[in-house]
Amino acid sequence: MxxxxxxxxxxxxxxxxxxxxxxxxxxxxxxxxxxxxxxxxxxxxxHFETAGISAKVPPVTYKTKDDSDxxxxxxxxxxxxxxxxxxxxxxxxxxxxxxxxxxxxxxxxxxxxxxxxxxxxxxxxxxxxxxxxxxxxxxxxxxxxxxxxxxxxxxxxxxxxxxxxxxxxxxxxxxxxxxxxxxxxxxxxxxxxxxxxxxxxxxxxxxxxxxxxxxxxxxxxxxxxxxxxxxxxxxxxxxxxxxxxxxxxxxxxxxxxxxxxxYPTNSVALRGGDIAVRLTDNEATILLSLHFAHAVQRHIKDKDAAVRYASALTAQQDEVVAQVEMNAGSVGIARELAELAGGTLPRLPHRWKMHEAVGELVVLSLTNLVEPYEIDVERAPREALLDMAVELGFQRSTGTKIGDAIEEVKTHIGRKSGLPWGRVLTAAAGVAIIAAGPVGLALAAPVGVFGAAALTGGLAALGPGGMVGGLAMLGGLAGTGAAVATSAATLSGGPVEPVADSNALVLRVAAEYARKSLDLPYDKGLWYDITDLESQLSARVNRLAVYSDPGSPKLENLRVGQRIVARLMDFMLEKNLGPAELVSAEVDVDRAIEKARRTMDEDARLEAWNRG
Missing domain, CATH: 3.40.50.1820 (Alpha/Beta hydrolase fold, catalytic domain)
Structure with missing residues (x-):
C-alpha cells in the first residue's frame, strides 16, 4: 500500500x-x-509560478447513482x-x-x-x-x-x-x-x-x-x-x-x-476461558436490549426505515463488541459475549423472573434503542413484546398484556400532557445520555438510582467513546421500588428537575400496572412517591411564579410535570393501583358523596312538591 x-x-x-x-x-x-x-x-x-499554465479539469469518475449502502x-x-x-x-x-x-x-x-x-x-x-x-x-x-x-x-x-x-x-x-x-x-x-x-x-x-x-x-x-x-x-x-x-x-x-x-493486524477471535464466567446482570441486560432491538427491527413495516434501523443497530452492536474486546485482555469474558464478539447474537439466558422481566420490557419498549438516531418505528416495539416474552421463556400472551397496559397508560397520560412517546425518555431515569461521536455515547447515572455508578462491573468501563446509550439499558429501572430522588446529581452537578422525575414515574406506573394485569405483586407504595413529587412540583411552581414571567419556559416545564402527575394519580385511582386503605377510603368518599347528592336531590324534589 x-x-x-x-x-x-x-x-x-x-x-x-x-x-x-x-x-x-x-x-x-x-x-x-x-x-x-x-x-x-x-x-x-x-504550477503557481508558471505563467499561462492550463489544462482541462479531469472528468468525474465516481458516477455511482445509488451509494446508500x-x-x-x-x-x-x-x-x-x-x-x-x-x-x-x-x-x-x-x-x-x-x-x-x-x-x-x-x-x-x-x-x-x-x-x-x-x-x-x-x-x-x-x-x-x-x-x-x-x-x-x-x-x-x-x-x-x-x-x-x-x-x-x-x-x-x-x-x-x-x-x-x-x-x-x-x-x-x-x-x-x-x-x-x-x-x-x-x-x-x-x-x-x-x-x-x-x-x-x-x-x-x-x-x-x-x-x-x-x-x-x-x-x-x-x-x-x-x-x-x-x-x-x-x-x-x-x-x-x-x-x-x-x-x-x-x-x-x-x-x-x-x-x-x-500495518493491519488480524484481531484474535475471542472465546470464553476454561473457567466458566457468568454474565453479570448488566451484561445480561445489554444482551436483552440487543435482542429487543433486533425484534423491533423485524417488525418495522416501512422498508426504508427497516434498513436504516438495521444499520444503526449494527453500529450500536459494534460499540458493544468494541467494549467487549477492550475488556477481554484483563478479565475473562462470558461465553455469550465471546459469541457476540464473533458476530453471533447469543441466545438469551432464562434468568429473569416474570416480575423482573415486566419492568425490563416496559422500559425497553419505550426506549429508542438506536439512540442518537431517530427512526419512526411505529408499532414495532409493541409487536416486539410478544417475541421477547417467548424468548424469555413466557407465553406470547404475557407480551400482549404488557403492551395493552402500556397503551392504557399512554392513552390516559399522553393525550393531554404532551409526553414524547416513541422516544427514549432520557430524563425518566435521571440519566444523562450524551453524544460523543457519530455513534458512541457516554452514560452517567445519579447515585440515587443505580448505586455507586452506572453499569458497574463487566462492561462498565465507560471510555470517551462511551457505551451504547440506548443499548446500555438501565437494568431494573421500572422494577425498583425506590422513589427517583429529585436531588439526584446530574453530570453538571445540579438537581434533577422534578419534571424529569414525573417522566420516571410514568415508566414505573406502566410497569406496575402491567404487573397487576398479569396478577403479579406490584408496588402499592408508588402512590406516595407520586404524591411527594406533586408537593415538590407545586412548591417549585408557587415559588417561581412570584417573580418569573407568566410564560417562563421553566414554569411551563414544571406545569407539564404537574399535569403528568395529576393524570398519573387519576389513572392509579381508576385502576386501583394505590394502597388498599387509600382505595377503600376513596370508595367510602365516593359513596358518601353519592349518598349526599341523592339526599340533596330528594330534598329538592320534596321542597318543589311542597311549593306546588
Whole structure:
C-alpha cells in the first residue's frame, strides 16, 4: 500500500519533512518507519509560478447513482475511527471550543491579504482559476497508480486539492484512509466566487476521513471541516498553535491512526476461558436490549426505515463488541459475549423472573434503542413484546398484556400532557445520555438510582467513546421500588428537575400496572412517591411564579410535570393501583358523596312538591 502526500504550498517540502514527522510518530508508537520509496509526494509548486499554465479539469469518475449502502458502511467505519481516537490522549473529538464563524472569517481573510507565508491566497487562486486547477489535478493523477489502495494524507493547500481530487481519481484506485491536517477548506473567503469543491462525497471510494487541526493554527482558525463537507470527521490536537505538517504527523495519535491501516493486524477471535464466567446482570441486560432491538427491527413495516434501523443497530452492536474486546485482555469474558464478539447474537439466558422481566420490557419498549438516531418505528416495539416474552421463556400472551397496559397508560397520560412517546425518555431515569461521536455515547447515572455508578462491573468501563446509550439499558429501572430522588446529581452537578422525575414515574406506573394485569405483586407504595413529587412540583411552581414571567419556559416545564402527575394519580385511582386503605377510603368518599347528592336531590324534589 502506498502513502500519498499532498503538500501545502511553501517550497513543496522537497526534503520530505512531513515523512520525518510521520516516522517519528510511528516510532514513538512502536511501529516501523515508512521508507521513502513507499510514498508518492508530487510537488506542484511550480504550477503557481508558471505563467499561462492550463489544462482541462479531469472528468468525474465516481458516477455511482445509488451509494446508500456504501454510505452506511462509511458511517460504520467513521464510528470505529471515533472510538479509536476517543481513547487517545491529546485528541479532542466533539464539543471543543470553536471560534465563531465571524471571527474565523476575519482571521482567515486577514491571512489571505497579509500573510503570504500561509497557503490561503494560493488556495483562493486554485479555486478560482479553472485552468490552473485542471493542470494541478492532471499532474497529480499522472503520479498516482491506476489501481490498488492508498493512504491519502494532505496538508493545508494540499487538503483542498485532495478533497477536489476524490471524485476524479482513477476508477480502480481506492482510498483506505483519508487524513487531512491543518486544512483551510472550510474558510468562506476561499469559496467566494467559486462553487466547485466536492458536492457529492464518494462513499464507495473512500473508507473514512479524519481531519485534524490545532485550534490555534491560524490557517484553520480553529474551524473543522465537518460543517462544510459531510464526509469529514474533525479532531483536535495540540501542536503548539503551529501549521507545520511535520508537527501534525509527528503527533503520536495521528501516526497511530495511519499505522492502523498501514500495518493491519488480524484481531484474535475471542472465546470464553476454561473457567466458566457468568454474565453479570448488566451484561445480561445489554444482551436483552440487543435482542429487543433486533425484534423491533423485524417488525418495522416501512422498508426504508427497516434498513436504516438495521444499520444503526449494527453500529450500536459494534460499540458493544468494541467494549467487549477492550475488556477481554484483563478479565475473562462470558461465553455469550465471546459469541457476540464473533458476530453471533447469543441466545438469551432464562434468568429473569416474570416480575423482573415486566419492568425490563416496559422500559425497553419505550426506549429508542438506536439512540442518537431517530427512526419512526411505529408499532414495532409493541409487536416486539410478544417475541421477547417467548424468548424469555413466557407465553406470547404475557407480551400482549404488557403492551395493552402500556397503551392504557399512554392513552390516559399522553393525550393531554404532551409526553414524547416513541422516544427514549432520557430524563425518566435521571440519566444523562450524551453524544460523543457519530455513534458512541457516554452514560452517567445519579447515585440515587443505580448505586455507586452506572453499569458497574463487566462492561462498565465507560471510555470517551462511551457505551451504547440506548443499548446500555438501565437494568431494573421500572422494577425498583425506590422513589427517583429529585436531588439526584446530574453530570453538571445540579438537581434533577422534578419534571424529569414525573417522566420516571410514568415508566414505573406502566410497569406496575402491567404487573397487576398479569396478577403479579406490584408496588402499592408508588402512590406516595407520586404524591411527594406533586408537593415538590407545586412548591417549585408557587415559588417561581412570584417573580418569573407568566410564560417562563421553566414554569411551563414544571406545569407539564404537574399535569403528568395529576393524570398519573387519576389513572392509579381508576385502576386501583394505590394502597388498599387509600382505595377503600376513596370508595367510602365516593359513596358518601353519592349518598349526599341523592339526599340533596330528594330534598329538592320534596321542597318543589311542597311549593306546588
Amino acid at each position: 502506498r502513502v500519498v502526500f499532498l503538500h501545502g504550498l511553501g517550497d513543496g517540502d522537497p526534503e520530505l519533512g512531513w515523512l520525518d514527522g510521520l516516522n517519528i510518530g510511528l516510532t514513538q508508537a512502536g511501529f516501523a518507519p515508512v521508507d521513502s520509496d513507499k510514498v508518492i509526494a508530487p510537488r506542484y509548486r511550480s 456504501a454510505r452506511l458502511a462509511f458511517e460504520r467505519r467513521q464510528a470505529a475511527v471515533q472510538r479509536f481516537l476517543g481513547y487517545e490522549a491529546g485528541v479532542g473529538t466533539f464539543g471543543y471550543g470553536r471560534v465563531p464563524d465571524a471571527p474565523v472569517a476575519v482571521i482567515q481573510q486577514a491571512a489571505i491579504k497579509a500573510v503570504p507565508l500561509f497557503d490561503l491566497p494560493h488556495v483562493k487562486r486554485y479555486m478560482q482559476d479553472e485552468g490552473l486547477r485542471g493542470a494541478i489535478l492532471k499532474y497529480i493523477l499522472d503520479h498516482l497508480p491506476g489501481t490498488g489502495e492508498i493512504i491519502l494524507i494532505a496538508h493545508s493547500l494540499g487538503s483542498v486539492v485532495a478533497i477536489d481530487l476524490l471524485d476524479n481519481l482513477h476508477p480502480g484506485l481506492h482510498v483506505r484512509r483519508f487524513v487531512t491536517i491543518g486544512s483551510p477548506a472550510s474558510a468562506k473567503a476561499i469559496h467566494v466566487g467559486s462553487d466547485r469543491l466536492l458536492k457529492r462525497f464518494p462513499y464507495g471510494r473512500v473508507d473514512d476521513w479524519s481531519n485534524f487541526l490545532d485550534t490555534g493554527d491560524p490557517v484553520t482558525a480553529g474551524r473543522g471541516l465537518a460543517s462544510t463537507f459531510q464526509g469529514a470527521q474533525d479532531f483536535t490536537v495540540d501542536i503548539g498553535h503551529k501549521h507545520d505538517s511535520k508537527l501534525y504527523l509527528g503527533h503520536t495519535s495521528i501516526a497511530k491512526l495511519i499505522a492502523q491501516t498501514l
